[in-house]
Amino acid sequence: MDLGDIRNWVFIVIAVVMLAGSIVVVTTRNVVHAALMLVATLGGAAAIFILLGAEFVAATVVLVYIGAVVVLFLFGVMITRAPLGGQGALDHSRKWPAALTAIATFAVLAGSTVAFFGDAEIGSGDPVLTSEIGSSIFNRFVIPFEVVSFVLLAALIGGIVLARRDPEA
Amino acid sequence: MVNGISLMLAESNVEGLARDFGDGGLLAEGAWLIVVVPFVATLAITLFGKRLPWKGAELAVGAVVFALVYGGALLLTSWFGDGIVHEGSVKIGEFGGFEVEWGWVVDGLSSMMFFVVGLVSTACFVYAVGYMKGEVRWTAFFASFTLFAGAMLMLVSAANLIQLLIGWELVGVSSYLLIGHYWEEKENSSAAIKAFIVNKIADVGLVIGIIIAAITVGTFSISEIIQRVVESDSELDDVAAIIALLLFVGAMGKSAQFPLHVWLPDAMAGPTPVSALMHAATMVTAGVYLVARMFPLFHEMAPGVLDLVLIIGTITLVIAGLLAIVQDDIKRVLAYSTLSQLGYMTAALGAGAYTAGLFHLFTHAFFKSLLFLGAGSVIHAVHSNNMSDMGGLRKYMPRTFWTFIIGSLALAGIAPLAGFFSKDEILASFNEANQPIVLLLGLVTAFITALYMARAVFLTFFGEYKGQGSPHESPAIMTVPMMVLAGFAVVAGLFNVPGQIGAFNEWVSTRFVETVGASEFLGEHATSFDVPVLLLGLLAGLAGIYLGYRLYYPDAATQKERDRLYVRGLWPVLENKYYIDDLYMEGVVNPIKGPIARFIDWTNSYIIDYVVNLVGMFTRVVGKVVYGVLDQRGIDLAINEVSAGAGFLGGKLRYIQTGKIQQYATWLFLGAVALVIGFWIKVT
Amino acid sequence: MTLSQFLVLSAGLFSIGVYGVLIRRNAVLILLSVEVMLAAVNINLVAFGQYLENTGRFAEGTAASGQVFALFVITVAAAEVGIGLAIVLLIFRNRSSVNVDELDALKW
Numbered sequence: 001m002d003l004g005d006i007r008n009w010v011f012i013v014i015a016v017v018m019l020a021g022s023i024v025v026v027t028t029r030n031v032v033h034a035a036l037m038l039v040a041t042l043g044g045a046a047a048i049f050i051l052l053g054a055e056f057v058a059a060t061v062v063l064v065y066i067g068a069v070v071v072l073f074l075f076g077v078m079i080t081r082a083p084l085g086g087q088g089a090l091d092h093s094r095k096w097p098a099a100l101t102a103i104a105t106f107a108v109l110a111g112s113t114v115a116f117f118g119d120a121e122i123g124s125g126d127p128v129l130t131s132e133i134g135s136s137i138f139n140r141f142v143i144p145f146e147v148v149s150f151v152l153l154a155a156l157i158g159g160i161v162l163a164r165r166d167p168e169a
Numbered sequence: 170m171v172n173g174i175s176l177m178l179a180e181s182n183v184e185g186l187a188r189d190f191g192d193g194g195l196l197a198e199g200a201w202l203i204v205v206v207p208f209v210a211t212l213a214i215t216l217f218g219k220r221l222p223w224k225g226a227e228l229a230v231g232a233v234v235f236a237l238v239y240g241g242a243l244l245l246t247s248w249f250g251d252g253i254v255h256e257g258s259v260k261i262g263e264f265g266g267f268e269v270e271w272g273w274v275v276d277g278l279s280s281m282m283f284f285v286v287g288l289v290s291t292a293c294f295v296y297a298v299g300y301m302k303g304e305v306r307w308t309a310f311f312a313s314f315t316l317f318a319g320a321m322l323m324l325v326s327a328a329n330l331i332q333l334l335i336g337w338e339l340v341g342v343s344s345y346l347l348i349g350h351y352w353e354e355k356e357n358s359s360a361a362i363k364a365f366i367v368n369k370i371a372d373v374g375l376v377i378g379i380i381i382a383a384i385t386v387g388t389f390s391i392s393e394i395i396q397r398v399v400e401s402d403s404e405l406d407d408v409a410a411i412i413a414l415l416l417f418v419g420a421m422g423k424s425a426q427f428p429l430h431v432w433l434p435d436a437m438a439g440p441t442p443v444s445a446l447m448h449a450a451t452m453v454t455a456g457v458y459l460v461a462r463m464f465p466l467f468h469e470m471a472p473g474v475l476d477l478v479l480i481i482g483t484i485t486l487v488i489a490g491l492l493a494i495v496q497d498d499i500k501r502v503l504a505y506s507t508l509s510q511l512g513y514m515t516a517a518l519g520a521g522a523y524t525a526g527l528f529h530l531f532t533h534a535f536f537k538s539l540l541f542l543g544a545g546s547v548i549h550a551v552h553s554n555n556m557s558d559m560g561g562l563r564k565y566m567p568r569t570f571w572t573f574i575i576g577s578l579a580l581a582g583i584a585p586l587a588g589f590f591s592k593d594e595i596l597a598s599f600n601e602a603n604q605p606i607v608l609l610l611g612l613v614t615a616f617i618t619a620l621y622m623a624r625a626v627f628l629t630f631f632g633e634y635k636g637q638g639s640p641h642e643s644p645a646i647m648t649v650p651m652m653v654l655a656g657f658a659v660v661a662g663l664f665n666v667p668g669q670i671g672a673f674n675e676w677v678s679t680r681f682v683e684t685v686g687a688s689e690f691l692g693e694h695a696t697s698f699d700v701p702v703l704l705l706g707l708l709a710g711l712a713g714i715y716l717g718y719r720l721y722y723p724d725a726a727t728q729k730e731r732d733r734l735y736v737r738g739l740w741p742v743l744e745n746k747y748y749i750d751d752l753y754m755e756g757v758v759n760p761i762k763g764p765i766a767r768f769i770d771w772t773n774s775y776i777i778d779y780v781v782n783l784v785g786m787f788t789r790v791v792g793k794v795v796y797g798v799l800d801q802r803g804i805d806l807a808i809n810e811v812s813a814g815a816g817f818l819g820g821k822l823r824y825i826q827t828g829k830i831q832q833y834a835t836w837l838f839l840g841a842v843a844l845v846i847g848f849w850i851k852v853t
Numbered sequence: 854m855t856l857s858q859f860l861v862l863s864a865g866l867f868s869i870g871v872y873g874v875l876i877r878r879n880a881v882l883i884l885l886s887v888e889v890m891l892a893a894v895n896i897n898l899v900a901f902g903q904y905l906e907n908t909g910r911f912a913e914g915t916a917a918s919g920q921v922f923a924l925f926v927i928t929v930a931a932a933e934v935g936i937g938l939a940i941v942l943l944i945f946r947n948r949s950s951v952n953v954d955e956l957d958a959l960k961w
């Protein structure tokens with residue numbers, strides 16, 4: 001990593017925020033804090049996307065994830081009356097198998113990518129125009145796009161079916 | 170971007186017949202309003218129809234009146250002017266190499282359809298305001314009714330096949346909603362589902378046909394496909410027969426042609442105004458319209474398919490006509506009659522008579538909607554669909570009676586009402602196409618048509634009243650639309666008198682005349698009466714009415730007495746006609762059932778049983794040996810050992826299966842890591 | 854900027870997400886951890902898209918393709934959260950608890 005490049009410093013700051021945020025997400029004893037830290041993590045992801053020239057994806061992450069999904073989570077927290085702190089019932093008592101698995105996963109993923117790609121430069125990072133993404137979706141990926149819209153429809157119906165109360169109950 | 174294109178497709182002037190037509194000016198450019206207004210009305214009724222004084226009905230009626238006025242204006246301009254050929258379009262999007270447009274075609278054919286749909290819809294909508302009074306789901310009914318009319322207008326105005334398909338499917342959806350309007354009864358909702366599914370089966374054909382056509386030609390535009398036909402494009406020629414066949418399969422579903430006709434009689438479950446509209450102007454005419462729109466393709470490149478169209482149409486017209494004689498439900502009589510008349514239209518197109526088929530569509534729309542509205546008026550008064558509950562109604566309901574008589578005579582093809590001219594032209598076209606068998610069947614069905622309509626009229630309006638309560642004439646809001654339609658049922662035939670008035674022929678052929686010069690691509694159009702056929706057709710109609718009169722008029726208080734009178738028999742040959750059910754049972758079903766069943770029974774007891782016994786004996790012997798030697802000594806032992814081993818291992822392994830998914834997930838991730846490490850070691 | 858730094862960041866986030874999925878008992882928190890994993894995946898997709906575009910070995914528009922896939926993942930993730938929370942809600946209604954270790958009907 002070339003520390004003379006200002007973008008790398010930006011990257012480091014973002015990466016630290018994201019990692020710290022995500023660690024809080026998985027360890028905190030307060031469910032609301034976890035959701036808020038998820039916002040920080042995803043905000044970092046949006047910043048990374050801008051760094052990579054993916055401005056449209058960044059905007060989508062902000063709108064869909066931070067705007068909608070996290071709110072949905074907060075509703076989920078409220079409705080299921082998850083303990084808002086203290087009780088210690090949020091986690092399993094034995095943590096070391098999970099920690100071992102996570103570290104092994106990280107070692108394999110990080111080790112293999114570094115081994116394969118080494119110091120390969122990612123390139124100029126020119127932003128991709130939204131119009132390019134649009135024409136890509138509606139030309140090359142039009143069928144996957146339709147499939148995804150169908151998945152969303154199915155999820156919509158499924159959500160209604162699952163969450164509504166049975167009339168006789 | 171809106172652009173008006175006056176189609177000047179072919180410069181070459183075939184036989185000096187190609188003509189230029191007016192482009193219709195502002196009137197044609199604004200024709201998109203005809204389609205948009207009903208859809209806007211549907212939306213408005215859905216959103217705030219319930220708050221309006223008439224609960225949304227006024228919007229529905231307004232929308233179709235608009236379509237009627239606009240369509241009428243187009244038709245008059247086309248008639249008194251020099252004809253209109255106009256095609257406007259708005260580009261919606263581009264997918265791959267295909268442009269998708271929303272377009273509207275204004276030519277003779279579509280103007281005619283606008284007018285027919287507008288007029289019949291207006292009559293049915295106004296009538297429905299009276300008929301549906303106090304019904305449940307009034308607003309929802311008018312919303313889907315308006316959608317129904319709007320979808321049909323979308324279909325007939327379509328400039329490209331995609332738009333046609335959208336209109337086509339919207340017609341299907343709204344018909345589903347309307348047929349199942351009284352969904353509280355299981356029967357009605359199954360009728361709706363049946364209609365939808367049968368249509369859907371046919372639609373698969375249509376969709377595939379459209380796709381093949383679009384891929385071959387490179388565009389969905391109908392006029393460009395027709396242009397390719399005119400140029401005898403060899404690439405299109407290779408697949409034209411398949412395209413035509415698939416399009417016709419779609420048409421068979423919507424236009425209820427044999428063997429996909431089964432949904433139409435059941436579709437009577439909807440409210441009567443819906444039946445009237447569905448059977449006259451929208452839905453069932455869509456298939457005929459599609460074949461007519463694509464007629465040059467059929468005629469030039471797929472003559473074999475056109476023969477199939479003729480055969481299917483002929484079968485439908487005969488079998489449906491026969492079925493209509495034996496129905497007791499008055500709406501079912503009319504439903505089978507519609508099937509039969511659609512058969513005439515299809516067969517006429519199949520015989521290459523473009524104008525004749527469309528002309529029958531035009532006249533049929535008026536008198537069939539009239540008959541349905543009349544039937545609805547009767548049902549409204551009697552509260553029963555069955556003709557055995559009716560009788561003697563002419564005294565109670567004079568206006569319904571007279572309009573129904575006019576409709577029946579028109580349907581029976583009695584001069585000078587509308588049906589006479591159109592049916593005669595179809596029969597003449599059969600003669601022209603040198604199809605004596607089809608001509609004969611057409612004449613027989615003309616006779617049958619007159620017979621069943623005479624039966625319906627006599628059983629309903631003559632004799633003594635047999636139902637409950639005292640019937641009464643329907644209110645003016647229901648009878649006035651019937652009178653208007655009756656007027657058209659009288660005069661509509663005069664639009665196309667061979668050799669005298671050619672207005673209709675000019676309307677429906679403008680587009681093709683401009684393209685190529687009509688006669689060559691549109692088959693034959695009668696320029697003079699075919700006098701022998703005309704007299705035979707008229708005679709068949711009169712004979713049918715006379716027979717109906719002899720059978721059903723002799724005044725008797727009950728249905729039973731009429732039957733008795735009939736059994737005594739005036740014309741013994743015709744007894745079997747009346748007992749058509751029995752005829753089918755005794756004449757067709759039992760002869761087939763008897764010998765074949767006996768044959769199968771014989772084969773079953775002597776051949777199959779014998780073989781089975783032999784095999785059984787052999788198996789038993791083998792089985793004994795296998796059981797004694799192999800099974801007890803060999804396999805059982807092995808199995809016992811294996812299961813004991815599995816039990817032991819399972820006992821140990823079940824401790825892993827805790828039911829806790831997160832433990833499973835841990836194993837999953839660790840397994841993945843192990844796999845990656847394994848591959849890594851192997852690669853490096 | 855190198856490709857590896859993004860991939861290592863992504864690997865870190867993914868592993869943290871895995872850890873969360875494995876130790877949390879509360880179903881809502883498990884879903885939160887899954888979101889962290891999905892964010893890591895998206896970073897991977899976008900970074901690889903950018904990298905492959907700039908290697909010049911692929912046709913124009915590879916970067917856009919990577920981003921389109923990221924968008925698809927976001928969409929599917931939204932659907933997943935919707936369904937997931939609906940299921941959690943249903944479980945909560947039936948059992949008055951969303952602790953996954955009480956949901957062991959799969960055992961034996």
